[in-house]
Amino acid sequence: MTETAETDAEQAIVEQVTTAWSAERLVAIQGGGTKAFYGNRVAAETVLDCSVHQGVVAYEPTELAITVRAGTPLAAVEALLAEHGQQFPFEPPHFGAAATIGGMVAAGLSGPRRPYAASVRDAVLGVRVLNGKGEVLEFGGRVMKNVAGYDLSRLMAGSLGVLGVLLEVSLKVMPVPPGRITLVQEQDQAGALELMQRWAGQALPISGTAWLEGRLHVRLAGSDEALTQTQRIIGGAPMAVAEADAFWLALREQELDCFAVDSLTGDGFAGDGFAGDGLAGERSLWRLSVRSATAAKAIPAPDLIEWGGALRWLRSERSAAEVREMARTAGGHATLFRAGSGRSAPRDGVFTPLNPVAARLHQHLKRAFDPAGIFNPGRLYPGMGRTAG
Amino acid sequence: MSRIPDERPLNPKPEVVDGLRRLLPRESVLTTEAELAPYECDGLSAFQQRPLVVALPETVEQVQAVMRLCHEMEVPVVARGAGTGLSGGALPLADGVLLSLAKFNRILGIDPANRSATVQPGVRNLAISEAAAGHGLYYAPDPSSQIACSIGGNVAENSGGVHCLKYGLTVHNILKLKLISVEGELFEVGADALDSPGLDLLALMTGSEGMLAVIVEVTVKLLPKPERAQALLAAFDSVEQAGAAVAEIIGAGIIPAGLEMMDRPAIRAAEDFVHAGYPTDVEAILICELDGFNAEVSFDVMRVRDLLLASGAADVRTAADDAERLRFWKGRKAAFPAVGRISPDYYCMDGTIPRRQLGPVLRQISALSEQYGLAVANVFHAGDGNLHPLILYDANNPGELEQAEALGGAILELCVEVGGTVTGEHGVGVEKLNQMCVQFNSAELNQMHAVKAAFDPKRLLNPGKAVPTLHRCAEFGAMHVHHGELKFPELPRF
Incomplete structure (x- = not known):
């Protein structure tokens, strides 16, 4: 059910997508552009700038929920929450002052508090989203508990824009402990x-x-x-x-030295100046999400361990296959977070490839939301979405 | 009147029974009337339908074989756990296979180091916490039916419970699922880690009501037990005051482990049934549970007590010991059966509303209750806005069931109107299909059908549940147009 009136900014986004859908033009969705380094390189023909679609739609602190337009700066929303003694439980990384709420949800990255509170996905209550046919849809809601229909709102978290354009997001917030x-x-x-x-x-x-x-x-x-x-x-x-x-x-914000890789070659993972300026040679930065009790020897020489052991960061020259195997053995997966200079992303992408059934379901879901395959082609996995030309 | 919600034409293929007999032991394929009877409904007994056949596989390979057979023969399949669901999600199809996962009842492993448990889908919710108790751990979501409901069903419905505000729903407390696709393939979503690559299929599968795949294994998160839990019981002279007290507590930055409200009829029914010690001459009670360290809990109990009194509570009691705390909860958890004792039948609704709307919504429910001539008792997960109005009726009085359904429908539409949802934790099933038409427009429903088709293009998994067809909505919408706001409750709505 459409609850919010369309704003001019939303109208403009809808028009651009409707045009792109009929022209089958490939679209790169962009908020503040602070997480452009994350995921695979997108070969798009046009950029859809969502950063002007700003504003808090609803915030009632005692309901523990906030509804925000996707282009709203994350910093501004966090400041508003702080005024009321509240915060996002998942402590999202910004990776730059321009970070938006939409980018935060689409990237699905959570910070140090994640294992002790919630992930971005856990906190999503509802979304207003534009699918690949230019239809504005609302799923979930603004209340804590809602099982009406498939949970297509949490599905958007971490989807890197391959299913649709986020227009508005409702999120659970929590009090800041004393x-x-x-x-x-x-x-x-x-x-x-x-x-x-x-x-x-x-x-x-x-x-x-x-x-x-x-x-x-x-x-x-x-x-x-x-x-x-x-x-x-x-x-x-x-x-x-x-x-x-x-x-x-x-x-x-990954500004500590342990995150620094020398990535100045503009190979799609180029640093935005916040990754430190250490010269770490050809090592790439890997994020390994694993069982928290994984033994030290199973993942040798991590630069950083977070999340009570469940997240291990590794700067390594090892091949993608080797790092992925370590993570798989530890019950999880590995992401090539930032490639070192002179190192290109693996052909099958920066994320661990899916099992064949899940991979097929990904293709089907992509088509279900974005039949022409125009949104962020290849950002999540190479081959998800149409290719240019 | 037909109570079959599905608009598919029936297409019985009795030969599927022979196929199943080739795949499963003789005693695992049920076909006689007497054998089928226990499966004809789930916890929503207003809908009943015997399946063509019940299959009771006990290995993953057998489930795969059953799915391959049904896929090839294009026979629909309805998966069922413990059958305690309240929305008819496990209602069988006359021409379908009822796939019972009751034999998948083993706890496969508890991993205290990683604080997880891997269990088969037929394991009862409470059995997980019991098995983990020796490690000081437990599984947080606790639907009131936790002694009977199965974890597979909990995942299919994204079940909640009375501790959701602080500890989350099923979707927040599971790590990994093993599933069988409609084609019979085994696959995994989620991981033993805190996230997994690609789209969040774990979230999508949770609450998908058996429409996308069949769950054959669940890995849940376990939490350490807090040092102490303490509960307060507050009595109010009006439900509005009780609602305001909830906002005060949360506004003060306190997140209680549980925060439950009951209105006068629910209090009386519960008190008569389990003698929880509730005051019976008040309009509402709040049960507030706080957990954490001993000293922390003592401090918060004082703060909450002050907030409750400042909000106009007529009386605030703190449980003298753990036995009394559990008694406070016993009354709440027994509210449904308690209402079942005072009324021949009751119909449980499950809307969620923004909490600030509680007063107006309860007033409106009371007006609707008078209009339809049926009493309503309300229990409310006050912390997270999930309202369970229990409509009291007698199915033996002609027309009363339909009257109860119409009243229920009007209540759910009210929930949507104030910015809420038609189901907080019980699922849509067959019960709330019409109200889905109120909550979602046709493009949104079409998107859900497209998601279904991405998993199950032939519509063989639990067809006809959870997401209404546009055709059905058009008919239901026509009722709106012709009759205003459901003013003709005597009309059959299913």
Whole structure:
């Protein structure tokens, strides 16, 4: 059901898509362009700029939900939430000041708080989306519980724009806990993994974990009572609040040295200046999402471990096949997050290829939403969508 | 009156029974009237239909073989778990195979290190928490039917429970599914990790009501048990005050583990049934559960108590011990059967509304209740806006069932009108097909049909459920046009 009136900006987007659909013109959907490096390179004929479609449609703090037009700057929305003592539970990376809400949902990337709170996808309540035929559709809603029809709103999270153009998104928000503290201790990788493991088996108010350079950082968020009690369990030295906030921000935004790869060749993964300026040679940055209890030796020499062990970052010269196999053995998958200079993406793309049934279903779903294959062709997987020419 | 929702022409192919007998042991293929009877409905007994045949496979290979056979013969298949669903999602088809997953009842493994459990779809919801308890872990979603409902059915319906606000729905608490496609292929979605590559098929499969694939294995997340849980019971002289108190608690930045409301008729029914100790001379009660560390819970209990009193609560009680806390919950969890004791039949609705609309919606429900001449008791997952009006009726009185359905339909349309949805956690099934026409326009429904076709182009998996055809909506829409807002409740609506 169409609840919101069409704005001029939305009207313009609809017209562009309707034209592209009839002309079968390939469209690259763009918000703030801050996550253009993520995913596979898109060979499009035209860019659909959604960043002008801005505004908060509805926000009632006690409903724990906000509805926002997709082009709205993420920073502005977070500032609004903060004014009301609320936040997005998934702590989304921005990767640049221009980051939009639509880009955040389409990329589906969550930050350090993800395993302890929610993912972007978990928080999606509803979407207003434009399909490949230029039809404006609404799925989900603005309420917490909704099982009317297929869950096509959460399907949009992380879909990288291959199914449709996000116009509006409704998201669950949560209160900012009253207090926070970050504790740091020296630990080798195995020790850090074991500790994160042990803590995860108890109901503790942990809101972030990061092991790098031989140090384990644990962020707690909650009431004073909970922090005091948990601090005794976790141990380690407290960081000054400002220093700690800066650390978690730099981690979320991947501005720490451990993310730096030398990617200046413009091969489609070129850095946007936020990936640090280290010269890491030909190593690429891999993101391995795995079982949290995966042993240290199964994924040798990670540069960073997050999410209680479930996310491991690796700068490596290994082949895609080798890295993917490590991740597969650990119950997960690997993404080539940023390719090192002189290294091109694997032919089958930066994401781990799907099993044959899932791959076929992806093609069918793509056609179900975007019959002409015009949206972000190849961004998710090469071959998903029509090719230019 | 036909109560079969599907508009497909019947196309019985009795020879599928011979095919099934070749694939499954003799006792796993049921065909006699007596054998079929237990499968003729799920928890929504207003709809009944015996299937052509019931198949009870016990291995994944057998499910694959059954699906291959049915796909080849173009025989529709309805998958069924424990049959506790409340929307007729597992209603059989007269010319279809009812695929019972009851024999898939094994817990395949608990992985305490990764805090997950891998189970077969027929495992009962509560059995998972019981199996994990030794590790200090549990499975969070707790539908009221958790002693009986199966995890496969929970996934198919995206079931909720009384702790959703803090701990999420089924979709937030599962990691991986093994599925059989309509063609009989085995495939996986999700991962043992926290995300997986490609489109989020795990989210899409959750709540898809058996329309896209058959679930044969589920990996769920387990959570550590909090150190302490404490519950408060507050009594109010009006439902509006109770609703305002909910907004106050959440506005203060507190996310209770559970936050439930019951109105006067529901309170009385529950109290008479299980003697939970509820005050019976009040208009509404709120049950608020807080969990976490001992000291933290003690602090929050004081804050919530103050907020409740400031919101006009006539009385606030804190459970003296865990036994009393569980008694508070017992009344709430027994609300449906309790209402079943005071009325020959009841019809449970499942709308979700923005919480701030609670007062106006309950007033309107009360007006509708008078208009239709049927009493309504309300239980409400107040934290997340999920309202369960229970319509009391007697099916033995001619026309009363239809009256109850019409009242239910009007309530759901009201939920949509105020910005909510026709189903929060029970699913559409066959029950809310007409209301889907109110909530979604034809382009949106067409998109859902296209998604169905992406998985099941021949429409063999649970056809006729969850998403109405445009034809049906056109007919239902015509009722709107000709009769205004469902003012002719005596008309059969199915």
